[in-house]
Amino acid sequence: MNEKLLLEDGTELEQVFCRPDTLTDVPYHYCPGCGHSVVHNVLMEVVDELDIQDKTIGVAPVGCSVFAYHYMNIDMQEAAHGRASAVATGIKRVLPDKLVFSYQGDGDLAAIGTAETIHTVNRGENILIVFINNGIYGMTGGQMAPTTLPGMVTSTSPYGRDVHMAGYPLKITELIAQLPGAYYVTRQSVHNPNAVRKLKKAVTKAFEYQMQNKGTCFIEVVSNCPSGWKMTPVETIKYLEEVMFPYYPLGDLKVPKE
Amino acid sequence: MEKELRTEEPRLMKGNEALAEAAIRANIDAYFGYPITPQSEVIEYLMREVPNRKDKKTVVLQAESEVASINMVYGAAGAGARVMTSSSSPGISLMQEGISYIASAQLPCLIVNVVRGGPGLGTIQPSQGDYFQATKGGGHGDYHLIVLAPASVQEMADFVFDAFRLAEKYRNPAMILADGALGQMMEKVVLPPDGGLPKTPAPWATTGKTKDRNHNIITSLFIQPEEMEKVNLQLQKKYEDMQSEVRWEEFQTDDAEVLLVAFGLSARICQKVVDLAREKGIKVGLLRPITLYPFPYKRIAELSEKVEFILDVEMNAGQMVEDVRLAVEGKVPVYFKGRMGGMISTPEEILHEVESILEKQNVLHD
Ligand SMILES: Cc1ncc(C[n+]2csc(CCOP(=O)(O)OP(=O)(O)O)c2C)c(N)n1
Ligand code: SF4
Numbered sequence: 001m002n003e004k005l006l007l008e009d010g011t012e013l014e015q016v017f018c019r020p021d022t023l024t025d026v027p028y029h030y031c032p033g034c035g036h037s038v039v040h041n042v043l044m045e046v047v048d049e050l051d052i053q054d055k056t057i058g059v060a061p062v063g064c065s066v067f068a069y070h071y072m073n074i075d076m077q078e079a080a081h082g083r084a085s086a087v088a089t090g091i092k093r094v095l096p097d098k099l100v101f102s103y104q105g106d107g108d109l110a111a112i113g114t115a116e117t118i119h120t121v122n123r124g125e126n127i128l129i130v131f132i133n134n135g136i137y138g139m140t141g142g143q144m145a146p147t148t149l150p151g152m153v154t155s156t157s158p159y160g161r162d163v164h165m166a167g168y169p170l171k172i173t174e175l176i177a178q179l180p181g182a183y184y185v186t187r188q189s190v191h192n193p194n195a196v197r198k199l200k201k202a203v204t205k206a207f208e209y210q211m212q213n214k215g216t217c218f219i220e221v222v223s224n225c226p227s228g229w230k231m232t233p234v235e236t237i238k239y240l241e242e243v244m245f246p247y248y249p250l251g252d253l254k255v256p257k258e
Numbered sequence: 259m260e261k262e263l264r265t266e267e268p269r270l271m272k273g274n275e276a277l278a279e280a281a282i283r284a285n286i287d288a289y290f291g292y293p294i295t296p297q298s299e300v301i302e303y304l305m306r307e308v309p310n311r312k313d314k315k316t317v318v319l320q321a322e323s324e325v326a327s328i329n330m331v332y333g334a335a336g337a338g339a340r341v342m343t344s345s346s347s348p349g350i351s352l353m354q355e356g357i358s359y360i361a362s363a364q365l366p367c368l369i370v371n372v373v374r375g376g377p378g379l380g381t382i383q384p385s386q387g388d389y390f391q392a393t394k395g396g397g398h399g400d401y402h403l404i405v406l407a408p409a410s411v412q413e414m415a416d417f418v419f420d421a422f423r424l425a426e427k428y429r430n431p432a433m434i435l436a437d438g439a440l441g442q443m444m445e446k447v448v449l450p451p452d453g454g455l456p457k458t459p460a461p462w463a464t465t466g467k468t469k470d471r472n473h474n475i476i477t478s479l480f481i482q483p484e485e486m487e488k489v490n491l492q493l494q495k496k497y498e499d500m501q502s503e504v505r506w507e508e509f510q511t512d513d514a515e516v517l518l519v520a521f522g523l524s525a526r527i528c529q530k531v532v533d534l535a536r537e538k539g540i541k542v543g544l545l546r547p548i549t550l551y552p553f554p555y556k557r558i559a560e561l562s563e564k565v566e567f568i569l570d571v572e573m574n575a576g577q578m579v580e581d582v583r584l585a586v587e588g589k590v591p592v593y594f595k596g597r598m599g600g601m602i603s604t605p606e607e608i609l610h611e612v613e614s615i616l617e618k619q620n621v622l623h624d
Contacts, residue, residue, distance in 0.1 A: 024473075054466045057337070060477075069475045075464035077336045078477035080359050083329035086321070090333025091464065093317045094287050094341070098466055116329070119322035 020048035024073045033233020035223030036065050038190040039132060039199070043103070044072055046203045056099045057091050059084045063105035064138040064225075082113025085120035088127045099210050101128035106147040107137045110172040114146075117172070124181030124215040128206045131173065131218065134225040135244065142228035146170040149247055154228070169247065173220040177253040183215035185254035189222045189245070191237050214256065222248045262419070262454040269449065273414040274299035274441040276449070277344075277370060277434070280418035282307060283452045286368075287339035288317035290330035292349060295382040296438035297372035300344040324349040328356030328369075335365035336476035338463030340422060344370035346438070347388050348379060350396075357431060358397030362478030362489070364496075366425035366458075368418065369403070370434045372441035375600045383600020384438035386522060389577035392435045393551045400490055402497050404432040405550040407521040411445035419450050424503060426458040428496055435550060437523050437573060439602070497552075505548035506557055510536070514543025516612055517561050519582050520571040521547050523602070528571055530605040535612060542612060550578070558585035567591045567615060571608055574598060591619075 005013040019025070022044035028037045047056050053074055060068040062081035069076035079087040084102035092100040109117050109131050117129070136154055137143040143156040147169050151160040161169075177185040184206060188199040199221060206217035222244050224236035231239060271279070278300045281289065291301045304318045317334075321327040327343045334341040345353060350371045360367060373388045375381035392405045404424045406417045417434050425432040467473040480486040507525075509532055511517065516535070520528040525546035535542035545561060547554050562568060567590050570579040576594040583592050595611045597603050 054468050057464045057466060059333070066479060069473075069477065073467065073473050075467045075474045076476070077333060077464055078363075078475070078479055079332070080329065080355055083325065083332075083356070086326040086329035087333035087336075089319075089326075090288070090290065090330035090335075090341070091337045092333075093319060093330070094334045094337050094339040095465065115322060116326050119326065 020044060022048040022053050022073050024071055026070045028071060029067060030064065031227045033224070033226045033236065034064070035134065035190045035221065036132060038196060039130065039221050039223070040065075040068060040071055042190070042196060042200050042203060043101075043130065046200060046207060047074065050204065050207055052099055052207065055097070056101070057095070059088045059091070059100070059102040061102070061104040061108040062139070063108050065103055065105065065132065066139065068103050082108050082111070083116055084108065085113065085125070085127070085129060086116045089120055089123070089125050092125055092127050096126070099207055101130060103130045104132070105138070106131070106133045106135065106145045110146045110170050114172070118175070118179070121176050121179045121216045121218060122181045124183070126210055126213050126215060128203075128210055128217045128219065131220045132223050133220055133248065134223045134228070136225050136228040138225045138228045142225070142230070146172070149243060171248070173218065173253060176218050181216050182218055182254055184209055184217040184256060186218075186252045187220040187222060187248060187250050189240065189250055191224070191240050195250075209256070220248070222250065262451050264448050264451065266449055268446045270444055271411060271447050272299060272442060272444050273411045273436065274372065275303045276411050276415040276447045277418055278303035279307070280415035280450055281342055282311060282314060282316065283450055284418050284422055284455045285314075285340065285453055285457070286316055286342055288319070288334045288341045289343065290319050290321050290327040290334070290341070291343050291345065292321050292324050292327050294346045294349045296374060296384070296441045297344050297346045297370065299441070300370065324352035325355065328353040328360070331367050332356055332360050332363070332365060335360065335367040336363065336464055338460035338465055340426075340457065342368035342370065344372065346372050346374045347376050347385070350388065350391065354391075354397035357403070358399055358401060359478045360431045361397075361401035361403065362399065363476050364429040365431065365476065366422070366429050367431050368421045368425060368434065369431055371436070373435065373437045375598065381600045382438065384440075384523065384573065384602065385598065385600060386437050386524065386573040386577070387575075387598065388435065389550065389572070389574060392433055393553070401493060402551050404428065404430055404500065404503070405435050406432065407435050407548060407550050408440060409522050409525050409546065411440070411443065411447045414440055415447055415449055419455050422455055428500055430496065430500070435522070439523050501552045503549060504552040504554050506554040507546045507548060509544040509546070511543035511545060511561055513541050514561075514564070515541040515566050516543070516616070517565040517568045518542060518544045518571060518608075519547070519558065519568055519578070520544065521550060521578060524571045524573055527603065527605055528608065531608045531612070534605055534609050540612065540616070547578070553581050555581070555585040558582060559587070562586045562589050565590060566619065567593060569593045569595055569608070569612055569615065571603065572596045573602060
């Protein structure tokens with residue numbers, strides 16, 4: 001930062017903005033318009049601003065963000081599908097002074113990893129869980145997730161999710177908020193700049209709470225999957241606002257009392 | 259393997275407890291586990307003892323499942339900690355996913371399997387029915403664990419040190435494979451010295467990226483086939499190097515005409531068979547593999563040149579016998595004697611087997 005750049009004509013330019021050191025120089029593999037990349041940016045910007053790159057250890061899931069460790073320039077571990085919060089528990093327990101977060105999709109966190117997720121929060125593990133809810137299995141080609149909305153068409157609910165057959169969308173974040181181990185539970189999104197700013201505030205708070213040993217912080221980000229939803233990025237924003245948010249209302253579910 | 263100087267008086271301890279005490283003395287950073295008979299004393303002992311050791315910062319956590327336990331082990335091992343878990347057969351089956359990931363990510367750790375009868379929920383009685391699972395991978399993919407098979411309470415304790423030494427040397431998960439009887443029985447044991455196992459540096463671990471190095475990544479994902487093949491070949495090279503760690507014990511094999519091969523508790527019983535047979539003038543010897551992976555193929559091949567036949571004795575339907583046959587390559591007959599379901603062959607039963615094979619062979623010779 002603040003490096004001087006000398007142009008050919010002799011003009012001196014001061015660099016006032018650049019890629020933070022907390023992001024690697026590797027281009028994202030995400031589909032155009034996908035929320036994952038924005039959430040990555042937000043997370044690493046916070047790590048940069050709080051100056052905790054050397055203290056932060058991340059756990060990547062199985063899902064589209066499986067390669068998060070290529071992009072986040074911090075020490076990271078890749079976990080088996082659904083097991084990220086157990087892996088994060090293992091790391092945090094042996095390195096209690098470090099800041100640990102897991103980054104998981106809805107298939108990862110709310111299907112195969114339900115047990116690990118609930119018990120990790122119930123123990124009040126002093127970690128941050130970032131939960132990307134795009135209502136679908138992006139990586140494997142758009143199958144139904146536990147969070148898929150009723151009537152939503154996916155490759156394994158080709159006639160729309162039938163709740164009598166497939167059950168109801170799982171509001172896992174509401175469930176998590178009930179647990180005494182959960183300290184701060186919030187639902188955010190990244191569908192517009194204002195939402196991104198709010199998410200950034202939430203992430204900052206979560207890391208600060210972790211520094212104070214407060215217990216589990218859980219941030220759901222209701223996100224999109226243009227490829228899985230078979231929509232253009234712009235259409236997904238409309239779908240988020242009109243269909244997803246009414247079912248998954250944004251805002252805090254549990255805030256510290258003080 | 260190196261043996262430490264031991265100054266303490268012998269104690270009378272259960273196998274599971276001796277193992278747990280050895281783990282404390284090996285300065286483990288963490289233990290994650292879930293109760294299952296016949297090994298629950300391991301976590302019970304650690305929960306009871308660790309808080310009383312003022313100098314120990316060991317994490318002991320009862321997880322919600324074996325799936326969670328092994329993934330906690332993965333996380334802690336990836337963060338550079340000396341870490342272990344223990345379970346018994348059905349629980350180890352649940353851990354297989356995590357074990358495969360740990361083997362691929364090349365993390366050192368200790369997994370203890372105090373084996374009970376199976377398949378399925380089976381019985382809580384002792385068995386050696388998990389030999390295949392322990393030595394042939396167990397989970398998906400091409401990998402191996404380092405597998406140590408104790409035959410006494412003393413070794414339940416000693417092998418904790420040995421297993422960590424090997425696991426950390428090769429950055430590979432190690433397993434102590436003991437049948438339920440070894441976990442439950444009480445014997446005299448001289449414990450290894452407290453703090454007698456120096457820590458191995460882990461510059462690859464995720465401890466927080468400092469300015470002077472690139473970020474450390476623990477992963478088992480190698481999506482490009484070229485990359486995956488490279489990792490596979492590297493693993494295979496490591497398994498080849500591990501062959502130099504093969505360990506076994508022999509009893510009266512010098513003049514043996516009949517060779518018994520057995521591991522763990524079966525080997526203890528076979529020692530008695532050797533004595534009984536020799537009293538009757540039958541020259542029986544015993545080879546006991548201590549490492550089940552790597553396996554003493556070469557030594558068994560050598561001995562097979564000198565004996566008339568081999569009798570492999572196990573508490574299962576015949577699993578290690580396949581490795582014995584591989585070693586022997588048909589040079590002499592290899593027979594199998596086993597019992598299952600928690601039943602254990604008596605020395606007399608095994609001796610009877612030896613005698614009836616001898617009789618059959620003599621008929622053939624006549
Ligand atoms: C044990 C196991 N089962 C299934 C899979 C296949 N799989 C990979 S990613 C995935 C779903 C991921 O969906 P989600 O967590 O919602 O993340 P997204 O890709 O949508 O970001 C599945 C089922 C796997 N890798 N491992
Ligand atoms: S498939 Fe969906 S979740 Fe995955 S990168 Fe593409 S848009 Fe994002």
